[in-house]
Amino acid sequence: MIKLYDYELSGNCYKLRLLMSFLGVEYESKLIDFYPGNQHKSEGFRQINPLGQLPVVDDDGLVLRDAQAILVYLASKYDASGKWYPRDNPALLGQISQWLAFADGITATASAARLHDALFYTQIDVDAARAGANTLFRILDEHLYFAEEAGQDWICPGDHPTIADIACFPYIMLSEEGGVSRMDYPAIRRWCDRFKRIPGFTVMSGVFPAGPAVSGSIVSAA
Amino acid sequence: MSILKCSDPIALNLWYAIAPLDEVLIGETAQTILLEQPIAYTRNHTGEIVAWVHDVASGGNPETDRLPIKERYGYFWTSLGTPDADIFPIPEYDEQDRRNIHAASFGVNVSAPRLVENFLDMGHFPYVHTDILGAEPHTEVKEYFVEVSKERDEILATNCKFWQPMAAAVASGGMDVDYVYRVPHPYSAVLYKSNPTDPERMDVIAIFIQPTSQETLRVHMLLSLLDESNDDISIRLFQQTIFGQDKPILENQYPKRLPLDPRAETPIRADKSAIAYRRWLSDKGITYGVIPAAA
Ligand SMILES: N[C@@H](CCC(=O)N[C@@H](CS)C(=O)NCC(=O)O)C(=O)O
Ligand SMILES: [Fe+2]
Numbered sequence: 001m002i003k004l005y006d007y008e009l010s011g012n013c014y015k016l017r018l019l020m021s022f023l024g025v026e027y028e029s030k031l032i033d034f035y036p037g038n039q040h041k042s043e044g045f046r047q048i049n050p051l052g053q054l055p056v057v058d059d060d061g062l063v064l065r066d067a068q069a070i071l072v073y074l075a076s077k078y079d080a081s082g083k084w085y086p087r088d089n090p091a092l093l094g095q096i097s098q099w100l101a102f103a104d105g106i107t108a109t110a111s112a113a114r115l116h117d118a119l120f121y122t123q124i125d126v127d128a129a130r131a132g133a134n135t136l137f138r139i140l141d142e143h144l145y146f147a148e149e150a151g152q153d154w155i156c157p158g159d160h161p162t163i164a165d166i167a168c169f170p171y172i173m174l175s176e177e178g179g180v181s182r183m184d185y186p187a188i189r190r191w192c193d194r195f196k197r198i199p200g201f202t203v204m205s206g207v208f209p210a211g212p213a214v215s216g217s218i219v220s221a222a
Numbered sequence: 223m224s225i226l227k228c229s230d231p232i233a234l235n236l237w238y239a240i241a242p243l244d245e246v247l248i249g250e251t252a253q254t255i256l257l258e259q260p261i262a263y264t265r266n267h268t269g270e271i272v273a274w275v276h277d278v279a280s281g282g283n284p285e286t287d288r289l290p291i292k293e294r295y296g297y298f299w300t301s302l303g304t305p306d307a308d309i310f311p312i313p314e315y316d317e318q319d320r321r322n323i324h325a326a327s328f329g330v331n332v333s334a335p336r337l338v339e340n341f342l343d344m345g346h347f348p349y350v351h352t353d354i355l356g357a358e359p360h361t362e363v364k365e366y367f368v369e370v371s372k373e374r375d376e377i378l379a380t381n382c383k384f385w386q387p388m389a390a391a392v393a394s395g396g397m398d399v400d401y402v403y404r405v406p407h408p409y410s411a412v413l414y415k416s417n418p419t420d421p422e423r424m425d426v427i428a429i430f431i432q433p434t435s436q437e438t439l440r441v442h443m444l445l446s447l448l449d450e451s452n453d454d455i456s457i458r459l460f461q462q463t464i465f466g467q468d469k470p471i472l473e474n475q476y477p478k479r480l481p482l483d484p485r486a487e488t489p490i491r492a493d494k495s496a497i498a499y500r501r502w503l504s505d506k507g508i509t510y511g512v513i514p515a516a517a
Contacts, residue, residue, distance in 0.1 A: 007459075008459055008462060008463045008466065009462060009463075009466050031455055031456065031459055033455045033458065033459070035326060035462075036242070036245070036324070036326055036327065037455070037458075039455075117329050117331060118328055118329045118330070118469070119328070119329070120254075120327070120329060120440070122253075176470060176473060176474075177469060177470065177473065179331065204466075205462070205463045205464075205465075205466030205467050206466045206467065206469055206470055208470075
């Protein structure tokens with residue numbers, strides 16, 4: 001079975017849990033004490049990933065790191081429909097890769113701000129991280145606005161979401177924990193809501209399911 | 223010592239947990255913030271923990287600006303003032319067969335009293351901790367008792383009951399869980415809940431809050447559990463999952479400080495233990511992290 005080196009509060013690990021849930025692929029989580037144990041920086045874990053980062057996947061002896069790389073691998077291997085990563089469409093593959101790289105930029109900014117605020121990564125320049133996140137959110141918001149105008153629901157053209165949507169979702173959804181509000185990005189907020197309604201969607205700690213389609217959310221009483 | 227930003231004498235004279243003992247290392251100086259005051263700490267060659275106020279301009283002096291230190295419940299505690307009482311007791315911590323585990327210290331962008339109040343509230347379990355600490359249709363908070371304890375100056379809520387699908391890492395299915403809550407410190411709380419494996423005894427979960435400002439905090443979470451089957455990491459990660467669910471809810475509270483005026487928020491949100499907690503803070507005259515009731 002696929003083994004995922006996993007940490008619940010990691011948005012990068014969540015990307016893979018999402019894809020495997022959408023595809024109905026079974027896997028086993030090997031829990032890593034990322035915080036406060038710093039287990040991903042241990043000698044033992046560096047044998048698995050010399051970068052000392054999560055996530056890592058071990059599929060029958062093939063060990064891969066980097067959430068985006070793993071999304072490409074898992075979708076290519078396990079998505080019989082070919083919709084999450086359409087291998088026969090060069091233009092689309094180029095666009096997906098472009099947004100996968102963009103997603104890593106979201107990790108470097110929005111996720112860094114969250115690590116600063118919640119887990120005391122005090123070496124991070126949080127103002128620069130927040131500014132960087134806002135720059136990326138502005139670009140994605142505009143992109144999604146024009147996509148909607150063209151009748152498109154997802155980051156890349158087509159009637160089905162791709163791994164680009166999965167790669168961008170977690171740290172956008174968790175951005176407020178790093179002090180980055182989504183208030184000014186209405187197209188992003190609508191896209192998040194559509195994403196949560198994809199069959200097979202699953203939450204992580206800090207992300208809540210979509211509210212009822214018509215009225216407000218039940219979580220408001222908390 | 224420079225002039226402190228916090229002017230609430232009650233808050234200044236309290237003890238605060240600052241860091242888990244095993245994270246304070248010989249030869250490494252770490253910095254943090256308590257009540258807006260930067261402080262630094264280290265472990266000296268004799269193994270003793272030293273903490274001092276640390277100003278950006280002068281750097282601070284570990285000798286002359288030295289703060290009081292206590293080691294308790296796996297953390298070191300300090301105070302910017304002169305505490306007139308010892309740290310509150312948690313007798314269970316010393317029981318031989320308990321697992322005492324530091325779950326994490328998390329930063330949260332909300333006031334300390336808002337976090338205490340969320341910790342006391344069972345009503346949010348089914349909605350925020352769905353399928354773990356609660357599930358629909360078991361949403362009712364049944365009648366329970368709240369008092370200011372006769373032995374000690376602390377709030378005590380007893381006879382609390384809630385049905386939980388997965389009460390702890392060691393739980394194997396849903397169960398009715400009894401809860402007792404204590405608030406022995408304006409910014410700390412201790413809960414006791416039925417242990418899934420031993421009907422006679424209770425697990426203990428404590429939150430020790432280190433307010434970094436009136437609207438931001440660092441919370442240290444201690445677990446003192448009866449669990450012979452899970453390793454420390456699984457227990458720790460279970461608690462982190464729970465707290466990660468509370469965090470966005472807390473950070474979306476408005477206002478971030480806790481209003482103490484009894485008319486400030488609707489009775490549903492401020493339930494019985496919340497009302498007692500707010501009144502207790504008011505009676506003490508706490509001003510840090512709250513919006514005091516108009517005189
Ligand atoms: N490009 C990598 C980034 C992974 C990453 O930043 N992982 C975090 C956890 S979510 C980590 O392990 N950080 C530790 C570090 O970078 O030192 C990916 O997308 O997987
Ligand atoms: Fe909660």
